[in-house]
Amino acid sequence: MNGWASIIVNALLGSRNLEAPIYRAALPDWQRLVEDWLAETKTAAALEVPNPFRPLVPLEPEFGREVFRGREPLVAEIESILGDPGQGAALALIGPRRCGKTSLLNMLPLKLPDALVVFFDTQNNPIDSTGSLVKALVGQAQRQARRECQLSLPDAPPGPPMETLGAWFAQLEQVTAVGRILLCIDEYERWEGIFPGDRRALLHLSD
Numbered sequence: 686m687n688g689w690a691s692i693i694v695n696a697l698l699g700s701r702n703l704e705a706p707i708y709r710a711a712l713p714d715w716q717r718l719v720e721d722w723l724a725e726t727k728t729a730a731a732l733e734v735p736n737p738f739r740p741l742v743p744l745e746p747e748f749g750r751e752v753f754r755g756r757e758p759l760v761a762e763i764e765s766i767l768g769d770p771g772q773g774a775a776l777a778l779i780g781p782r783r784c785g786k787t788s789l790l791n792m793l794p795l796k797l798p799d800a801l802v803v804f805f806d807t808q809n810n811p812i813d814s815t816g817s818l819v820k821a822l823v824g825q826a827q828r829q830a831r832r833e834c835q836l837s838l839p840d841a842p843p844g845p846p847m848e849t850l851g852a853w854f855a856q857l858e859q860v861t862a863v864g865r866i867l868l869c870i871d872e873y874e875r876w877e878g879i880f881p882g883d884r885r886a887l888l889h890l891s892d
Contacts, residue, residue: 743787746795753792756785760796767800767865777873790869794833800865801836803829807872814879815846823853826868836862 694716697708744753766774778786787806794802803826810821823841830836838860841853857866870876 741783743785743791745791749788749792750795753788753795756789756792759789760793763793764797767797767867787871790871793867793869797865797867799863800867801830801834801863802867802869804869805871807870807875812879818876818879819846819850819853822850822868826866834863836860 694712697705697712763776766776778789780786790804794800805822805825810825812818812821819841823838827838827840830838839853839856841849842856843849844852860866
């Protein structure tokens with residue numbers, strides 16, 4: 686018997702209300718009806734196909750493998766753009782909120798098994814300057830490479846932040862232990878807040 690049903694039964698059995706005997710007499714029938722209803726709903730629930738749509742929580746590779754469907758053409762387009770390992774490319778994934786952009790980025794490691802896919806979530810990595818951005822991005826890439834590929838990526842060389850990041854990208858091009866390295870940046874539009882005034886540095890990074 687469910688917890689709430691036990692509470693009701695115990696309350697009736699201990700009640701001194703004048704109407705309590707009437708309800709106590711109906712208890713067996715009521716309990717039987719409830720048990721039959723619970724059995725029917727359990728059977729019906731077992732026949733239903735669970736809804737894979739999760740509007741608030743992006744899919745993760747550990748749990749989303751079976752329900753991630755319908756993005757094959759988009760993944761194939763990304764694969765074709767990144768098909769030349771000697772040619773770098775920058776892609777922008779644009780769409781309305783809650784349409785599955787982050788889920789797609791999270792699932793790319795399963796769809797591109799020959800690539801090291803580094804996922805950097807700007808929202809979960811507080812950055813307030815170009816220096817903190819470079820430190821967070823490089824650190825995330827190094828941790829993920831060690832965890833997923835047992836690969837040690839180089840440290841960022843010293844210098845001004847944007848020059849440092851450009852030099853680090855050049856070092857990544859020399860890494861041959863994996864076929865490709867794909868940096869997936871979620872919430873990229875937040876980067877504008879750390880490039881006050883002249884935005885040429887941000888535009889150069891996007892190229």
